[in-house]
Amino acid sequence: MPLNDSQRERYARHLSLSEIGEEGQDKLLKAKVVVIGAGGLGSPVAFYLAAAGIGTIGLMDGDKVDLSNLQRQILHTTGSVGQHKVTSAGERILALDPAIKLNLYPFPLTADNAAETLASYDFVIDATDNFDSKFLISKACYKAEKPYSHAGIREFRGQTMTVLPGTTACYHCLFHEEGAPAAAIPKGPLGAVPGIIGSIQATEAIKHILSIGTPLTNTLLTCDTLTMTIRKIPVTRDKNCPLCAQAGDKAFAASAP
Numbered sequence: 535m536p537l538n539d540s541q542r543e544r545y546a547r548h549l550s551l552s553e554i555g556e557e558g559q560d561k562l563l564k565a566k567v568v569v570i571g572a573g574g575l576g577s578p579v580a581f582y583l584a585a586a587g588i589g590t591i592g593l594m595d596g597d598k599v600d601l602s603n604l605q606r607q608i609l610h611t612t613g614s615v616g617q618h619k620v621t622s623a624g625e626r627i628l629a630l631d632p633a634i635k636l637n638l639y640p641f642p643l644t645a646d647n648a649a650e651t652l653a654s655y656d657f658v659i660d661a662t663d664n665f666d667s668k669f670l671i672s673k674a675c676y677k678a679e680k681p682y683s684h685a686g687i688r689e690f691r692g693q694t695m696t697v698l699p700g701t702t703a704c705y706h707c708l709f710h711e712e713g714a715p716a717a718a719i720p721k722g723p724l725g726a727v728p729g730i731i732g733s734i735q736a737t738e739a740i741k742h743i744l745s746i747g748t749p750l751t752n753t754l755l756t757c758d759t760l761t762m763t764i765r766k767i768p769v770t771r772d773k774n775c776p777l778c779a780q781a782g783d784k785a786f787a788a789s790a791p
Contacts, residue, residue, distance in 0.1 A: 535560065544631075545587055553746045559587060565743045566654060568592030570643050570671060571661030572619040574723065575685050577609040578732030579659050579739075584627045584634055586740055591627065592655060594639035595619040606725040643667065648674035657739045658682035661732065663720075665711075672697070672705035676777055681742055683735040683750075689722040690760045692731035695750050695769070696738045699778065702751040703769045706777035727759055 537545070537556055541563070548554045548562075565588050569580045572595035583591055599607075599614040599622050607619075614622035620638040627634060643651060648670065652658060658680050660671045668684065675682045676699040684705050685694040697704050734755065741747045754767045773779050 537563075541587075548586070554744060558744050558746075561743055562587045562740065563589040565656050566590040566592070567657045567659065567739050567743075568594065568637075568652065568655040569659040569661055570594045570667070571659075571663065572607075572609065572623045573597070573603060573661065573663060574606040574687065574725075574728035575663075575732045575735065576659070576661035577607045577623070578729045579661055579736045580623055580627060581609060581630070582733060582736035583739060584630050586736070587631075588634070588739075588743075590635040590637065590655075592637040592639065592651070593620040593623050593627075594641070594643055594651065595623075596640060596642040606723065606728050608729070643670060643674070645670065645674075649678060652678045652680050655680065657742055659735055659739060660684045660705075661735070663687075665709075668705060668709075669711045673777060675699050676704060683738045685731045685735050687723045687727050687731055690724050690727060691756065691758050692723070692727050693754055693756045694731050694734050694738070695754045696742070698749075698751055703771045704775065704778045707772040707775045708754065708769055711776070724759060727757075730757060730759070 537559060542549065545559050548559050549556060567583055567588050569576045572593050580591060580593060597619050599610045599617050599619055601615055603610060609623040609626045618640045620640050624636050624638050627636060639651065652674055658675055660668055660682055662668055671682065679699055681698050683694060683696050738750055741749055752769055754769050756765045756767065771778060
């Protein structure tokens with residue numbers, strides 16, 4: 535469907551890019567992305583996806599806005615304190631673009647609701663802040679065959695990678711679920727760190743939808759903002775991965791050494 539005049543004006547800077555143009559923008563408008571976590575990482579991810587014209591955005595988070603969140607969770611305001619995060623985030627997104635379709639999930643992702651929640655989306659954003667959720671997202675995306683962006687932040691540092699389940703290294707390939715540390719008192723992060731990492735996650739989602747550029751697959755990008763050191767660390771699929779090396783993964787079984 536051709537863009538209307540309002541859309542051409544709104545997305546004029548995208549239309550000027552040969553990698554996007556009207557055809558690419560139409561793909562973005564038809565795309566569906568779910569952001570799991572509407573906090574520090576989820577705020578910039580969801581806001582930039584909305585600004586880019588992603589037509590359907592899911593927001594999932596069971597928490598409410600706290601005053602201490604506002605140092606980094608830029609979708610929320612002082613007036614949002616006490617509101618469900620997905621409600622507060624949704625209001626800001628619709629203020630930016632009322633045409634976006636929002637699906638709000640004011641509860642956490644669980645093993646029971648994961649399959650139904652992820653089923654209709656093209657891409658998943660892991661914007662959570664604990665290991666249990668990250669391992670759950672890794673499992674759920676593998677089972678549903680949904681591409682996703684992982685990210686984590688702490689103090690002055692952040693990391694992110696993109697996963698194509700069954701094809702590239704997954705979160706379980708890099709990190710062991712057994713023995714993962716329990717949640718501890720948070721140290722930071724510096725407020726701008728999730729802005730940097732979250733913006734990269736949004737970019738990875740857009741690249742995937744448009745099939746452009748080189749994704750952060752089989753690559754862990756790390757950023758230390760104290761030294762402004764950015765590294766791209768090559769990673770490979772683990773032949774002993776408890777998730778993606780299982781016998782049912784024929785593609786991996788055929789390629790594994």
